[in-house]
Amino acid sequence: MPFHNPLAKQPESYVKKKEYTFNKTLGEGTFGIVRSATWKAADPPINVAVKVISKRILRGHDEIVKDEMNVLKGLDQPHVVKFLDWFESKDKYYLVFEEATGGELFERILSRGRFTELDACRTIRSVLSAIQYLHHHKIVHRDIKPENILYRTKEEDANVVLVDFGIAAHMKDDDEVLTSVCGSFGYAAPEILAKKGHGKAVDMWSLGVITYTMLCGYTPFRSDDAAALAAETQRGKIEFHDRYWKNVSQEAKDFVKACLTVDPKKRITADEGMAHPWLTEHSAETQGTHDISAGLRENYRKRWKSAIAAVRASTKFRTFAQLASESRSASQSSLQTGGSDSTDSSNAFAGEAGKISPPTKRELYSEDEDEEDGENNEFFDSEDGTAVKGNLDGSSEKLPKKEPGLVEKLEGKLEDMHLRSPSK
Template sequence: RASPQAAPAVALRPGSVEELYELLETLGSGHFGVVKRCRERSTGVFYAAKFLKTRRCRGSRRGVERAQVEREVAILRDLDHPNVMRLHDLFASRAEMVLVLELMRGGELFDFIAEKEMLSEEEAIEFLEQILRGVQYLHARHIAHLDLKPENIMLQEKDAPRPQIKIIDFGLAQKLEDGVTFKSLCGTPQYIAPEVINYEPLSSATDMWSIGVITYILLSGLSPFQGETDAETLSNVLEGAYEFEERYFSDTSEMAKDFIRQLLVKEPLERMTASECLVHPWIKPLSRKQAAKRSRSSINMKNFRKFNARRKWKV
């Protein structure tokens, strides 16, 4: 557990990243920049360097708005938890910011699970519990991630006996302040909560809806609100229209369904919090009988692999 006296905030360095880091191969690239593997010259430790082209004003079409990157950095600088990706170093010039981040060698959690022959609910819960601990930490610091989805849940190392989960990508994250409402139409249709679509105030409960969706997919390989089009998906989310189809949930325990039901609730205040999830009997069994049900119930692996393959095609 991270102590309240978290690590000191990362200082912003002027100058070039290459003075202190050797830049290696490109790991990925997006609309606004590139991510490269790098090696810290002083320690030999490998990290991921995220280069973000920044622009000063909204009118410019090049790069990310400077204020947006600064918001992401301000959030990342103060985070120190085993299940949240850490910012290690930070460089800034007039036209670019470079974030030196913990390197995720294990890839995405869903890809890791898709390679398994079999997975019991008990094993799935080990991963889910780590996600919940990371989210609980963020929410205790009044930070809402607002983009929780399989692509943003990574493994630090794949081959560790108990792989460690890391929540990544704080590009949409918000520091929630008392008395200040925050609204935003952002996120990925099948994971966003009704209040996002309705342009209503967002809160930490918005993340809890996404955890409900992720859990549903993890157990069944089905996305609860996915329609033929984005418009249909959004309409399904607004109606809260989902069900536990017998052919996909035949090996799912009642406790797991109850867990999902308490998250996919239209009214944000009625959803379980991350702390409540961690003491729900599915996550933390109250009896031997409950624990036994979890180890006997299993994930629909055949369908989960199909879902994961389709997800890859869309990205």
């Protein structure tokens, strides 16, 4: 596929951009940003979240974005984020989603005054129903983690929705073996770390990590060293420490163990999970009303989250384009023959740094490249969140701060970091 041509005319779909009024930035990652916007063409106008992706970082591998859109098209389930529209400019892709404004899963729990096992059960059942729906449609998400589980609104009874399908895969059939190394450290299944090939079962492992952490406040695998964490994950030894687990039901522990089974063939499936006693027989009488949020308050922010951050900061993450250069056949050959790096599972999340720099904030926020006339462009955001006026000659009333280097960007955005690969 040819590289982006800066002299080319705007694509036909670019006319849709006039239907949107862009507002504040909701999030920022290595490959793009997510901006709040108002979709004026909707009746009535609605607030949406627009994922803006730089074409430069894709280096001609536009199929990465198109694969994500193909996965999302036609999906309709209460706990799966709705994909509404898309368009492109010469230098960016714009993916439009419903806006989930209620906050991330664990942050929302921490902001509550009380959170019981019954609450946890209901939340996990909602997330699992989304996973089950995806699996029935032969889709594996591959990046299920608390940051990708959002509450739709700030209302007390708001639904949770599963978001970010950037590395999801649409399988040809249930027996297809996916071979790319992908996911987020701390949630990736053992078979991914061991490069043995994987399938739908990886989503159930990730759900098990989330469930365990939700019930006690710390992750089941806690090393702050990348190689040690990978080895610990592959061993899969789980402990239920009495201090935090004494008031948690046996059914909940059984569900966690069923999800965190190292052998993916023996791991519980989404259908089996939905029929598990913990999720089908839940009630205040069987699970009690004990507040379990103390574990999250005591452990999640102070210990586990910082430990995972340390691992991610010390591990080099590959970019979309670096991974795009690796063919599926080469990846599969390495996996099957046990290549030179197959003995070190921590290398599954390592890569060469510096080959490709992330898009600058100016490229993502500024509309300079999108304008075809000679008038001033739209406002874009500076790093400190203030609006500044940009001009076609690159000048502005307030210039953005110096863009940090790749290492600083990784360390500053740890919660957004995960290894992505366009190959399956």
